[in-house]
Amino acid sequence: MAVVTFEELKSLLHPHYIVNIILAALFVVLRLVQPFCSLLFLTDSCELDFRETEILTFLAVIVLFRTRKTGVTRLVPYISTACMYAKVANILLFFYNDPRMGILYIVICLVQMMVLPEPSFKGVDHVIYFNETDLDEEIQRDKRVVWLVTFYAVWSPSSVNFAPVFSELASKYTLDNLKFGKIDVTRFPKVAEAHHISTSTLTRQLPTVIMFKGGKPIRRRPTVDSNSKLIRFAFTPENVINAFDLNNVHKECKENPIKKKKQSGDEVKKKDE
Structure with a gap:
C-alpha cells in the first residue's frame, strides 16, 4: 500500500505528474465521454468492448504485481509506475481502434518525456x-x-x-x-x-x-x-x-x-x- 504524505501530495501538482495522469487516463476518457467517443471512435455506444476491458483488466493486474514486486510503498513512485504501464496499454488500445491515433499518442508521450521530465530532488545534493x-x-x-x-x-x-x-x-x-x-x-x-x-x-x-x-x-x-x-x-x-x-x-x-x-x-x- 502506498504511503501518502503531504509533501508527496504537493509534488503531484508538478506539471509532469499532472500531464502524466492525464495521458494515462486519456483513452478511457475519450472512449466513455460524449462527444469524444462518437467523433473519434465512430460508435453510437460510449462503452468499452470486451477486448478493451480485457486489456485494462490485465493492466490493473500488472500494476499491482509490479509495485508489489519492486516494493513501492510511496505515493509518487506508485503513481509513476501505474502511469507508465497505463500509457503502454493506451498505445495498444489506440492502435486497436485506429493506428493513426496510436501513432499520435506515441508522439505526444515522447514530447511529454522531453519537455516535462520527472522532477529530481530539489535542494543541496550531499x-x-x-x-x-x-x-x-x-x-x-x-x-x-x-x-x-x-x-x-x-x-x-x-x-x-x-x-x-x-x-x-x-x-x-x-x-x-x-x-x-x-x-x-x-x-x-x-x-x-x-x-x-x-x-x-x-x-x-x-x-x-x-x-x-x-x-x-x-x-x-x-x-x-x-x-x-x-x-x-x-x-x-x-x-x-x-x-x-x-x-x-x-x-x-x-x-x-x-x-x-x-x-x-x-x-x-x-x-x-
Whole structure:
C-alpha cells in the first residue's frame, strides 16, 4: 500500500505528474465521454468492448504485481509506475481502434518525456558519486568517517524510486564524519562483485545500501537469512533510518566531530603573505 504524505501530495501538482495522469487516463476518457467517443471512435455506444476491458483488466493486474514486486510503498513512485504501464496499454488500445491515433499518442508521450521530465530532488545534493577506484580509497582514507553507500543501477525501478529518498536522508543527516555516497554498479561491475551484489536483470539486490564504519562494512540492506535467502526490504525513509540506526549514528558523530588540525604560526604567516 502506498504511503501518502503531504509533501508527496504537493509534488503531484508538478506539471509532469499532472500531464502524466492525464495521458494515462486519456483513452478511457475519450472512449466513455460524449462527444469524444462518437467523433473519434465512430460508435453510437460510449462503452468499452470486451477486448478493451480485457486489456485494462490485465493492466490493473500488472500494476499491482509490479509495485508489489519492486516494493513501492510511496505515493509518487506508485503513481509513476501505474502511469507508465497505463500509457503502454493506451498505445495498444489506440492502435486497436485506429493506428493513426496510436501513432499520435506515441508522439505526444515522447514530447511529454522531453519537455516535462520527472522532477529530481530539489535542494543541496550531499551525495558523493564514486567510481571504481575512489570508493575504497575514500572509505579507507579517514576511518573516523561513517559512510552510507548506495549501490544502484539506472535501469532498476527500485533504484530510481529510492534515489530521492536517499538524497533527502543525505540532506538531513550529513556531517563531516557522516557522509553519503552512491555508485553505479552497471558501470562498475567489479565493485558489485567485491561486495557480493548481483547485477542481473532479475536481481532483487538493487539497490543495496551498506554502512561502513572504521573502514569496514557493518550493516547492509537487503541482507540474507541463515539459508542464504534474500530478505526483502522496503526502502522507505523510516525503514532506512531504523535499519541503520541513523538517529543514534548521527548523534554519536555530532558529539564526536573530527577535530581540524590547528595551523602553526609559520603556516598562517605564509598564507597571509
